[in-house]
Amino acid sequence: MSTAATPKDGADSSTLGELARVLSSIEFGALDAATLDAARARVFDTLGALVVGLQTHEGRLLRHSAERASGGSAALDSAERCRLFVGATRATELDDIDVASCTTVGSVVVPVALAVAARQPRADGRAVLAAVAAGYEAMQRLGRAIGGATLIYRGVWPTYVTAPVAAAATAAKLLGLDAAATARALALALTRTSSVPPAALSRFGFRYYTLGCAAVEGADASFAAASGVEADAEALAGFAQRVGVTLDAAELVRPAGAPWLLREVDSKLWPTSRQALASVAAFRELKVTPEEVDAIERIVVAVPSAYRGMVDRAAPPAQRIESMIAVQHQIALATFAPQVLDDALRRSVSTPPAFAALMAKVEVRADEGLDAYFPRKWGGRVTVRLRSGEERTREMLDPDGGAARPLDLAAIKSKYARIFAASDVRQPDGWLRATRERCERLGRSGGDVSTVAELLASID
Numbered sequence: 001m002s003t004a005a006t007p008k009d010g011a012d013s014s015t016l017g018e019l020a021r022v023l024s025s026i027e028f029g030a031l032d033a034a035t036l037d038a039a040r041a042r043v044f045d046t047l048g049a050l051v052v053g054l055q056t057h058e059g060r061l062l063r064h065s066a067e068r069a070s071g072g073s074a075a076l077d078s079a080e081r082c083r084l085f086v087g088a089t090r091a092t093e094l095d096d097i098d099v100a101s102c103t104t105v106g107s108v109v110v111p112v113a114l115a116v117a118a119r120q121p122r123a124d125g126r127a128v129l130a131a132v133a134a135g136y137e138a139m140q141r142l143g144r145a146i147g148g149a150t151l152i153y154r155g156v157w158p159t160y161v162t163a164p165v166a167a168a169a170t171a172a173k174l175l176g177l178d179a180a181a182t183a184r185a186l187a188l189a190l191t192r193t194s195s196v197p198p199a200a201l202s203r204f205g206f207r208y209y210t211l212g213c214a215a216v217e218g219a220d221a222s223f224a225a226a227s228g229v230e231a232d233a234e235a236l237a238g239f240a241q242r243v244g245v246t247l248d249a250a251e252l253v254r255p256a257g258a259p260w261l262l263r264e265v266d267s268k269l270w271p272t273s274r275q276a277l278a279s280v281a282a283f284r285e286l287k288v289t290p291e292e293v294d295a296i297e298r299i300v301v302a303v304p305s306a307y308r309g310m311v312d313r314a315a316p317p318a319q320r321i322e323s324m325i326a327v328q329h330q331i332a333l334a335t336f337a338p339q340v341l342d343d344a345l346r347r348s349v350s351t352p353p354a355f356a357a358l359m360a361k362v363e364v365r366a367d368e369g370l371d372a373y374f375p376r377k378w379g380g381r382v383t384v385r386l387r388s389g390e391e392r393t394r395e396m397l398d399p400d401g402g403a404a405r406p407l408d409l410a411a412i413k414s415k416y417a418r419i420f421a422a423s424d425v426r427q428p429d430g431w432l433r434a435t436r437e438r439c440e441r442l443g444r445s446g447g448d449v450s451t452v453a454e455l456l457a458s459i460d
Contacts, residue, residue: 013233016190018253019141020183023169026134026256028126028443035260036443037408039129042096042136043455044409044439045267046110048416048432049095050459052271052344052425053088056320061205062087062212076460078115082219083212085111085459090159091208092344093271093324094419098136098264099378101143102151102158105166105265108215109135112167116174116219117452123174124449125442135170136262138186139163145251146243149375153306155198160211161243164189167218168225175226187231188221190239267401269415271344273325275307279380280330280341282396286384288335293358295386301327302381304374305366312364316351323349328359342422373397409436431458 031039053059066080067073076084089095089107096106113131117123139162148158168189172182192214201207225231232238240247268277279301288296303311313326323329323346332355333340340346351359370379381395398404407415413436420427435458441451 013236015247015249015252016186016233016236017179017183019138020186021179022253022256023134023138023186024172024177024179024182026130026137026173028130030257031129031133031260032257035133035257035263036129038260038263038406039132040439040442041267041407041409041412042106042132042262042265043110043113043128043442044412044436045096045407045415046089046106047435047439047455047459048412048419049092049107050085050089050111051416051427051431052094052419052423053090053092054084054459055423055425056088056091056345058091058205058208059084059088062091062209065209078119079216079220081460082111082115083209083216085115085212086163086215087208087212090211093273093321094268094344096265096267097274098140098143098261099149099266099274100264100375101140101146101148101162102375103139103143103148103162103166104159105136105139105262108159108163108166108211109139109170112170112215112219113174114452114456116171118456120174122449123452125444125451127174128452129443131170131173133260133262134173135166136265137256137260138169139166140261140264141252141254142166145248146240146245147248150306151245153310156195156243156245157201157207160214161193161195161239163211163214164192164218164221167215168221171219171222172225175222177222177226181225182222184229184231185222185225187233187235188224188229189218190235191232192217192221193239193242195243263406264403266403267407267412267415269399269401269407270341270419271324272330272341273311274378275303276311276325276327276330277380278378278396278399279303279311279327279382280334281399282380282382282394283331283384284334284338285394285396286382286392288384290336290354292386293335293354295388296358296361296384297387298385299331299358299362300383300385301331301362301364302367302370302383303327303364304370304378305368306371306374307378308364308366314359314362316356316359317349320346320349327364328362329355331362332358339422342419344419345423345425409440412436434458
């Protein structure tokens with residue numbers, strides 16, 4: 001990775017100030033109806049992922065840690081609740097993602113918005129939705145400005161390095177900070193940003209714990225800025241130097257609402273890496289049955305070259321997350337055990353002989369045609385070649401749930417009804433229905449503070 005890090009297009013203190021001006025100007029009344037519906041969907045989708053995440057092995061570990069930090073009490077303080085919720089959500093591979101920046105935005109912004117709103121007696125649904133919009137804008141802008149969609153394959157985790165700024169922007173809106181105070185909050189958050197060695201991220205629980213820490217530090221930066229703490233005016237340049245990137249300032253200061261970036265976020269219909277999703281979705285549309293497997297000579301999976309090495313995993317997965325990354329294993333699941341694709345907990349991961357035989361027939365290739373769409377679209381093309389010479393091909397650029405084919409609240413409810421059942425996730429009867437209704441009510445009136453409190457209470 002290059003250590004040269006010089007902002008271009010004037011990405012300095014004036015850039016940070018302009019970004020703060022844009023973010024601080026975001027208000028509920030400026031958001032059109034479609035964007036508000038998208039924000040409600042982002043809240044609902046993230047809460048569904050959070051419920052699942054709290055029941056993963058990693059989520060239980062994080063809860064235990066949070067309770068110890070809170071003196072052994074299950075009644076967590078705001079920071080521990082935020083750290084837990086962010087980490088547990090990200091542990092599912094169900095949370096949303098902005099492919100252009102490779103940032104999983106909802107896993108950070110929504111828990112921070114709800115946790116900070118709980119500390120503000122008058123924070124209603126309108127304030128939460130405006131804060132969500134600001135947080136998404138901040139994370140997606142910064143993630144795109146650093147080239148997150150390619151940076152991740154150089155060993156830098158874009159979600160982690162942008163999380164403090166996203167959290168700061170979210171909290172700043174709920175605190176009502178003006179542009180000057182928001183700029184200080186962003187600058188303080190940038191000083192809390194660093195990169196972590198890729199090897200550390202493979203340690204059990206570390207990835208999710210450290211992301212939660214980053215979010216908490218970002219939110220705290222806004223409270224510090226609100227109290228008058230000053231910040232380094234050149235924090236943006238320092239951030240670029242530490243991360244080892246050249247910042248594209250134009251991405252940071254683009255006009256708001258052209259379009260609103262939270263409408264460019266992809267959802268996932270099952271727990272999977274977004275890199276593998278399009279290819280597996282394409283394969284599923286080919287409707288290969290177990291009875292046809294012996295007749296298959298080869299399955300060729302074409303993906304953008306940037307992430308071929310990530311999803312091409314011929315060896316059987318050793319643990320849950322690996323099974324959600326590998327194209328080969330997910331193709332085997334789609335063929336022999338499609339219900340397991342929806343199981344986000346996967347308490348045991350196995351590769352029966354039939355799975356292994358089919359996985360051995362899968363060849364993953366980099367494809368220049370799909371490179372042309374990257375990073376704006378993460379596509380996949382699957383060709384099933386039969387021994388008879390027949391071929392079946394399906395290309396997928398815009399899977400269901402993607403920004404071009406978004407999920408509404410009803411579709412998200414159906415998604416989690418399926419995933420809860422497949423994962424044996426225990427929730428009170430009617431949780432999905434009640435949570436959908438609460439998300440639908442967000443911002444419908446100016447005084448729905450109780451709805452925000454109900455959303456948090458339904459998780460705790």
